[in-house]
Amino acid sequence: MRLTDRQKLILTLIIHEHIHSAQPVGSSTLVRKYDLTFSSATVRNEMANLTDYGFLRQPHTSAGRVPTEDGYRYFVGNLVQKSALPTNTRRTITHQFYQSRQDIEQWLKLAASVLANQSQAASLVTAPRSEKAIFKHIELIATRARQILLVLVLMGGEVRQQFITLEEPIQQEALSKIANQLSHLCHQCDVDGIQRLRPQFDLLGQEILDVLVNEMTLVEKSTTGEIYLDGMTNVLSEPEFSESSQARHALHILEEPSLLENLLASTVMNSDVGGIQVLIGGEGTWEELRQCSVVLARYGDPNTLTGSLGVLGPIRMPYDRTISTVSFVANVLSDLVSQNLGT
Amino acid sequence: MRLTDRQKLILTLIIHEHIHSAQPVGSSTLVRKYDLTFSSATVRNEMANLTDYGFLRQPHTSAGRVPTEDGYRYFVGNLVQKSALPTNTRRTITHQFYQSRQDIEQWLKLAASVLANQSQAASLVTAPRSEKAIFKHIELIATRARQILLVLVLMGGEVRQQFITLEEPIQQEALSKIANQLSHLCHQCDVDGIQRLRPQFDLLGQEILDVLVNEMTLVEKSTTGEIYLDGMTNVLSEPEFSESSQARHALHILEEPSLLENLLASTVMNSDVGGIQVLIGGEGTWEELRQCSVVLARYGDPNTLTGSLGVLGPIRMPYDRTISTVSFVANVLSDLVSQNLGT
DNA sequence: TTTAGCACTCTCGTGTTGAGAGTGCTAAAA
DNA sequence: TTTTAGCACTCTCAACACGAGAGTGCTAAA
Numbered sequence: 001m002r003l004t005d006r007q008k009l010i011l012t013l014i015i016h017e018h019i020h021s022a023q024p025v026g027s028s029t030l031v032r033k034y035d036l037t038f039s040s041a042t043v044r045n046e047m048a049n050l051t052d053y054g055f056l057r058q059p060h061t062s063a064g065r066v067p068t069e070d071g072y073r074y075f076v077g078n079l080v081q082k083s084a085l086p087t088n089t090r091r092t093i094t095h096q097f098y099q100s101r102q103d104i105e106q107w108l109k110l111a112a113s114v115l116a117n118q119s120q121a122a123s124l125v126t127a128p129r130s131e132k133a134i135f136k137h138i139e140l141i142a143t144r145a146r147q148i149l150l151v152l153v154l155m156g157g158e159v160r161q162q163f164i165t166l167e168e169p170i171q172q173e174a175l176s177k178i179a180n181q182l183s184h185l186c187h188q189c190d191v192d193g194i195q196r197l198r199p200q201f202d203l204l205g206q207e208i209l210d211v212l213v214n215e216m217t218l219v220e221k222s223t224t225g226e227i228y229l230d231g232m233t234n235v236l237s238e239p240e241f242s243e244s245s246q247a248r249h250a251l252h253i254l255e256e257p258s259l260l261e262n263l264l265a266s267t268v269m270n271s272d273v274g275g276i277q278v279l280i281g282g283e284g285t286w287e288e289l290r291q292c293s294v295v296l297a298r299y300g301d302p303n304t305l306t307g308s309l310g311v312l313g314p315i316r317m318p319y320d321r322t323i324s325t326v327s328f329v330a331n332v333l334s335d336l337v338s339q340n341l342g343t
Numbered sequence: 344m345r346l347t348d349r350q351k352l353i354l355t356l357i358i359h360e361h362i363h364s365a366q367p368v369g370s371s372t373l374v375r376k377y378d379l380t381f382s383s384a385t386v387r388n389e390m391a392n393l394t395d396y397g398f399l400r401q402p403h404t405s406a407g408r409v410p411t412e413d414g415y416r417y418f419v420g421n422l423v424q425k426s427a428l429p430t431n432t433r434r435t436i437t438h439q440f441y442q443s444r445q446d447i448e449q450w451l452k453l454a455a456s457v458l459a460n461q462s463q464a465a466s467l468v469t470a471p472r473s474e475k476a477i478f479k480h481i482e483l484i485a486t487r488a489r490q491i492l493l494v495l496v497l498m499g500g501e502v503r504q505q506f507i508t509l510e511e512p513i514q515q516e517a518l519s520k521i522a523n524q525l526s527h528l529c530h531q532c533d534v535d536g537i538q539r540l541r542p543q544f545d546l547l548g549q550e551i552l553d554v555l556v557n558e559m560t561l562v563e564k565s566t567t568g569e570i571y572l573d574g575m576t577n578v579l580s581e582p583e584f585s586e587s588s589q590a591r592h593a594l595h596i597l598e599e600p601s602l603l604e605n606l607l608a609s610t611v612m613n614s615d616v617g618g619i620q621v622l623i624g625g626e627g628t629w630e631e632l633r634q635c636s637v638v639l640a641r642y643g644d645p646n647t648l649t650g651s652l653g654v655l656g657p658i659r660m661p662y663d664r665t666i667s668t669v670s671f672v673a674n675v676l677s678d679l680v681s682q683n684l685g686t
Numbered sequence: 687t688t689t690a691g692c693a694c695t696c697t698c699g700t701g702t703t704g705a706g707a708g709t710g711c712t713a714a715a716a
Numbered sequence: 717t718t719t720t721a722g723c724a725c726t727c728t729c730a731a732c733a734c735g736a737g738a739g740t741g742c743t744a745a746a
Contacts, residue, residue, distance in 0.1 A: 024739090026740085027740080028738085029738090038689085039690080041688075041689050042688060042689070044740065045741095058739095059697095061696055062697075062738070062740055063696070063697075063738080063740085102507070103504045103506065137482065137484045141480045143683070149500065151480075151502065153492070157504065159494065160446070161447065161448065161500065163446065164445070176523065180519065218444075231598075232594065233594045233595045236591040237587075237591055242588070243587070248576045251579070255573070255575060340490065367708090369709085370709080381720085383720090385720070390709090401708095401709085403726085403728075404709070404727060405709055405725080406707080406709085406727075688745105689744100689746075691742100691745100693742090694741085695741100696738095696739090697737090697738090698735105699734105699735095699736090700734085700735095701733085701734085702733080703731085704730095705728105706730105707728085707729105708728105709724105709725080710723105710724095711724090712721105712722090713720100713722090714719105716717100
């Protein structure tokens with residue numbers, strides 16, 4: 001679809017105005033507010049054209065125009081200019097990361113919080129992980145007579161804990177020895193690699209190894225890492241969600257991990273780091289997201305550790321600003337990951 | 344305030360009916376639905392009395408009655424019978440815990456999910472912790488040239504991670520040695536105990552020890568452990584939250600950790616394990632909770648590890664059922680804690 | 687190609703009205 | 717003394733009507 005410059009201008013202005021007012025935009029309002037050099041009648045004609053193209057729609061015969069989902073899509077695809085975030089905003093965000101605790105979990109929580117606050121919408125961040133679970137370190141801690149706590153550290157900083165009950169009591173010294181042995185031998189191995197080492201261990205060692213392998217398999221089976229959410233209440237202040245049943249559908253997809261993993265798996269999981277994906281109105285596939293838009297990005301180190309992050313808000317969303325924010329936070333996290341979690 | 348048996352009955356029935364219908368309850372409706380042996384006129388007289396006592400109120404002159412917050416309080420304090428959860432519900436819940444992964448984090452998430460589903464409201468669970476942070480184990484992992492990952496395990500299973508950048512590169516072997524030494528010497532120590540051991544370590548050991556102490560101090564400063572939430576979308580389906588601005592205020596207190604910690608600190612933190620606290624309509628203190636009730640309990644091992652859990656829903660909440668559920672889940676978690684995390 | 691003018695349409699806030707549900711009061715019944 | 721039937725009264729709520737206001741589409745002129 002090829003639009004004239006004037007049509008592009010009018011579409012842009014209508015979207016801009018509608019994002020602010022949340023109301024249908026009329027031709028004369030537009031001319032008045034933006035000091036257009038042509039008259040409202042001209043605007044009306046162009047509006048009629050844009051409506052024919054499917055980019056605008058009228059809630060009813062004698063109302064102003066509202067952008068359709070296709071209208072937003074055209075806007076995001078062709079008209080939105082990727083403006084960088086203002087310098088002082090960027091500085092504030094960087095500063096927050098700089099002075100937070102030096103811990104991935106903390107960074108991910110902070111990223112979610114920053115996204116939520118900057119975009120005034122709900123945000124999500126998933127922990128970075130590699131396609132294969134790679135062993136880094138194991139620790140075995142005696143807790144009580146026949147019980148031990150296994151702490152497994154994976155590449156990417158993911159930590160898994162698991163209680164194990166043994167047949168017979170065991171001393172911490174013996175445990176430490178096994179843990180050291182495992183940590184040393186299995187270093188940088190994937191599941192298969194660890195399985196191959198099995199014969200080298202005694203009975204107890206093999207029991208531990210089974211738990212270890214099981215944990216790593218579980219990690220690989222789940223498509224995303226730990227999920228951090230923030231700003232769920234932000235979307236509740238948007239007028240389109242004033243009847244809260246609408247909001248319920250939208251937020252439910254965030255709260256239900258399986259739904260969210262599905263969404264991420266079929267969109268951003270196989271996209272490139274650095275790229276931004278914008279889902280508008282569920283794109284016909286996601287019934288629960290019919291009233292929302294989602295801006296998603298992938299961050300991390302393309303070949304090793306990646307995670308997703310994004311923002312969920314109403315379709316009437318300031319896409320330029322949101323895209324810039326998501327993009328910037330993704331970059332910050334990518335930097336942190338490659339500086340701290342690389343091979 | 345001393346009520347006659349009939350007044351108690353009528354108050355109970357009105358609350359019961361109102362919880363189901365979410366509507367004001369009229370005298371004749373009550374007689375019809377519950378086959379009362381006395382007439383609607385009698386009910387009207389008693390209603391007038393209960394209104395004088397402050398337990399009921401009329402939204403407007405010619406409407407039915409609605410329980411006041413004091414009415415609910417009297418009900419919860421004097422009339423609610425602490426019924427145990429149905430056997431099969433109890434079995435289902437126990438079964439879920441039984442077949443989950445053997446990991447505290449998993450149990451806490453599951454507890455939040457069970458609470459949310461059973462009560463159809465929002466739920467919260469905080470990780471168990473002791474008043475003093477007690478050292479259990481430390482692990483140091485070389486990640487890249489001059490950077491190490493410190494993994495600190497505290498009593499209660501809490502795991503803290505932190506990246507540390509050193510002056511000079513170091514080998515994993517040396518790190519393991521320091522870690523073993525620390526783990527051995529500091530075992531079961533609190534912050535003060537660890538500080539006393541400081542002279543025994545070399546320069547690097549002391550640097551690690553500083554980070555360690557700092558982490559433990561941070562843990563002690565925060566009043567609650569990690570917070571797990573679930574079922575936020577449940578409350579959005581209640582009619583009293585149909586205008587979502589109402590829901591926003593309520594859910595905001597859950598989403599903002601500092602607010603929630605405040606709430607917990609001033610209510611359930613200093614109550615006994617096993618006891619249940621019910622906050623109705625914010626009790627005049629919590630402005631954000633004016634429209635909600637919160638049922639809270641403390642779980643864990645009274646002298647060592649305790650955490651909080653609870654449910655947030657509309658004031659018009661099935662208190663008997665909710666109290667039973669919260670109480671049961673608290674017991675389940677207490678058992679798990681004492682079986683797995685004790686000294 | 688653009689624009690002024692105009693008739694037309696639809697929403698939205700306001701006011702009115704009648705049905706329905708529920709109350710409080712009074713006087714009679716138990 | 718307590719309970720109940722009867723009744724007038726009150727208030728909400730849904731339905732309907734109506735006019736103002738905003739905006740449109742079309743036509744004819746610039």
